Amino acid sequence: MGLFDKNNRKGGLMDEIRCDEPSYLIWKWHPSGVPVGAGSRENSIRWGSSLRVKDDEVAVFVYKQKNGTMQDFIVGPFDHTIKTANFPVLANIVGLAYEGGTPFQAEVYFINLARIIQVKFGVPFFDVYDPRFMDFGVPVAVRGTVSFGIADYREFIKLHRLSTFNLDDFQKQIRDAVNRYVKDAVANAPAAHNIPVVQIESKTAQINDVVEYDLSERLKETFGVVVSGIDIGVIEIDKSSEGYRQLMSVTKDLAGATAKAEAEAKIKDIAAKQRIEAENYEETLRIQREEGQYAQHKATQSANIGAFQVEKQTEVGVAGAEALGKMGANGAGSIDLGGDGGNGGGMGFNPAAMMASMAVGGVVGQNIAGAMGTAMSGINQPMQNGMTPPPIPVVAYHIAVNGQAAGPFDTTTLTQMANAGQITADSLVWKNGMAEWAKAGTVDDLKDLFTVMPPIPPTE
Secondary structure, rough: OOOOOOOOOOOOOOEEOOOOOOOOOOEEEEOOOOOOOOHHHEEEEOOOEEEEEEOEEEEEEEEEEOOOOEEEEEOOOOEEEEEOOOOOHHHHHHOOOOHHOEEEOOOEEEEOOOEEEEEEEEEEEEEEOOOEEEEEEEEEEEEEEEEEOOOOOHHHHOOOOHHOHHHHHHHHHHHHHHHHHHHHHHHHHHHOOOOOOOHHHHHHHHHHHHHHHHHHHHHHHHHOOOOEEEEEEEEEEEOOOHHHHHHHHHHHHHHHHHHHHHHHHHHHHHHHHHHHHHHHHHHHHHHHHHHHHHHHHHHHHHHHHHHHHHHHHHHHHHHHHHHHHHHHHHOOOOOOOOOOOOOOOOOOHHHHHHHHHHHHHHHHHHHHHHHHOOOOOOOOOOOOOEEEOOOOOOOEEEEOOOOOEEEEEEEHHHHHHHHHHOOOOOOOOOOOOOOOEHHHHHHOOOEEEEEHOOOOOOOO
């Protein structure tokens, strides 16, 4: 037998189960023409009736079975004729419909999931105490609104009997609960959030945030509703009360003392900042002074190094001149300018040695002048990055003269000596890094000194 068998049509004409109320939260359906409170007749669902559930709406079927009262939910949108095939939510009670010729009995409630209910609340004057001055109670009143709706309809039904639900009574319950919660929050605000009672009117927004968080949780647990907003419009102090005047009197003295303490603290803070700034300035001057002394030290050190280089180069030039002098005294090709008639008693004169000595002297003089100029330039010019350039490397060779090492001589001096005939390609030379003495004509740096120049072409 089907849920609404055609053989059992004693229920009468077809009904349309829907809610057309313009504004509701919970609404109980009843057949057309049957008043609410008519007993079983208002819960009779006839064969072939249709069910229409709008979006943001849920229909709740409440019916009895052997094991107790059952509930089924149809969430909108839904629009169908009630049959076993297309209304499976009631298929578990097949066989109970129309027994004894009566229509199927079920209470149908519509729950509006979209509606937001707004409830105004007002807490009359109650004493609020500043934790610093517990002897003075200040009368405070609070007014505002709270907005809420139903989101979890299953949880809502657990907390409320749909059959006895009355919106006016429900709003009063909400209002009473909100008044209690708001009163507690405002009374505890001075101690919990360090808010002076005389300033509590200016802290409305802060208190509102605290109340909204706490109130949302409490209303959800107690009533199964979701708070969409709470607005504390006014927190009012009874400024004509004795408690307010007494509190203002004591807080005025406290405010003066506080202002004085703050001013003194600011003065101390300024003095401390000035002391720190002075210390930082002294430290900056000290660092700058040390950096200047260091730079001066480096400049003096560089000048000393330059003077030392000049001194050493001068010593090298003097040694070279002395060696060339010895070569002139002991060299071949001397001319006797007097004496004992060629017996060696007169002074020998060697033109080549003299020329070489002059050449060496000129080179040495140039080297000394250049070194002096470089050193003085380094003294007179400011150092860059605290560094001075190293001296230019000079390739110098020693020359074997009569079994003695003479020199060292740079390549410029050796060129002039070769041109003067003081050294030849067969002269033995040595420099730092050579394993042994070698003929000058075999050394790569010197072999070009002895290249035979072509004779001058004859004139026509």
